[in-house]
Every structure is written in structure tokens, then in C-alpha cells.
Amino acid sequence: MEEKEVQEVKPVRSKGRPKGGHNRPGTKKTGRKLGRSRIEKLPAEAVLDYKYKILDVINRGLARTISEAARKVGVTPVQAYNWADNDIEFKEAIRQVREVIADELEEKxxxxxxxxxxxxxxxxxRPMFRDNYKIDIASSKLEELLGELKNLSERDISIEQPSQVVDAEVVEIPMVTK
Incomplete structure (x- = not known):
């Protein structure tokens, strides 16, 4: 009988994450390759042009959000939001355009x-259409009333037995309990 030569079988490596990927340049510790995480620095004229285009796209109704408008004009939404955070005038213009959109939606x-x-x-x-909308009341009249209430509590006036002055006579008002 012939003896067959036995070949050594090597284990097949899975196609998952490569081992030792965190040591290679250009990768994070997770072993994944880095994508385009850096945003290109654009000249000021180009940035201004993109800002006008974004506002125009939203104003014409071609996009309802900043992200959608940014993609349509060819910039990333992250860039558009960064511009809004850093440029007060652009942020205010976006707020005004959003108000116009909100007015149109409210009319519809x-x-x-x-x-x-x-x-x-x-x-x-619009916050007033939200379920958890709360009105922040801060007026001088309210402050004045709260001050009077505090003064009354400091004088130790009892609210449990109110009395009323009628024709210079003290009349006891009975408390109604249920």
C-alpha cells in the first residue's frame, strides 16, 4: 500500500479587520483607514459665494435645510454649519430664511x-408648535408681585383666615373646604 503524503493545512484568515492595523501610518488604532476628515480651506471670496448660494437655494425652496442646501451647492454640511457658527451675519440670514419658511408652512x-x-x-x-413649549415670563410687573408676596410672607400674615375690610369693620370670610 502506498503512503500518501499529508499536507499541513493552514488556517484561513478572516476578511475582517487586519491585525496590527494600528501600527501602520495613516490609520487609527481601530485599523480603519482614514477618510477625508480634513475640510479644504477655501478662499474668502469662494466662501462668501457659497454662503450666498446656500441662502439662495433655501430661499427659492429647492432645499429646506442647511445640510440639503450645502450638498446642492457642492460643499459639505459641516462646512456650512461651521460658517454659520463663526459668521454672525450668515447665521442671522439663515434664521431669517428659516422664518420665511416657517411662515409659509404655517400658512399652508x-x-x-x-x-x-x-x-x-x-x-x-417654531418652538410654539412643540409639545413641550414653555413660556418664559420675565416682566417687571411679575417681579413686583413676587416682591409683594415675599414682603407679605415676611410680615407673617396668615392666609388661612383671610379677613376683608368693609365700612371700617372687620368681617371674617369663612374658608370653603371640600
Missing amino acids: LRNHANFIPLMFILKGY
Whole structure:
């Protein structure tokens, strides 16, 4: 009988993450290659041009968000949001354009029979349409009333037994309890 030669079988390496990838240049510790994480530095004239284009696209109704408008004009949404964070005038212009969009949506909402989808969109634009909307009351009249209430509490006036002055006579008002 012939003896067959036995070949050594090597284990097949999985196609997952390569071993030792964190030691190679250009990769993070996870072993994944770095993408284009750096945003190109554009000249000031080009940035200004892109800002006008973004505002124009949103104003004409071709896009409803800054991200969508940025993609349509050829810049990343991150760049557009960075410009909005760093440029007060651009941020204010975006706020004004969003107000115009919100006005249009509110008008459609009032004239449309099926308003539920528009209501969801409008909640993103106007805080007063949100479910958790709270009004911050800060007025001088309120401050004055709170001050008077504090003064009354300091004088130790009892609210449990109120009395009323009628014709210079003290009349006891009974408390109604349920």
C-alpha cells in the first residue's frame, strides 16, 4: 500500500479587520483607514459665494435645510454649519430664511385639511408648535408681585383666615373646604 503524503493545512484568515492595523501610518488604532476628515480651506471670496448660494437655494425652496442646501451647492454640511457658527451675519440670514419658511408652512397649515404632516415639520421651525413649549415670563410687573408676596410672607400674615375690610369693620370670610 502506498503512503500518501499529508499536507499541513493552514488556517484561513478572516476578511475582517487586519491585525496590527494600528501600527501602520495613516490609520487609527481601530485599523480603519482614514477618510477625508480634513475640510479644504477655501478662499474668502469662494466662501462668501457659497454662503450666498446656500441662502439662495433655501430661499427659492429647492432645499429646506442647511445640510440639503450645502450638498446642492457642492460643499459639505459641516462646512456650512461651521460658517454659520463663526459668521454672525450668515447665521442671522439663515434664521431669517428659516422664518420665511416657517411662515409659509404655517400658512399652508391653516389652509390645508390634512395638517398633521405639516405640523410635524412646523414643530422644527417654531418652538410654539412643540409639545413641550414653555413660556418664559420675565416682566417687571411679575417681579413686583413676587416682591409683594415675599414682603407679605415676611410680615407673617396668615392666609388661612383671610379677613376683608368693609365700612371700617372687620368681617371674617369663612374658608370653603371640600
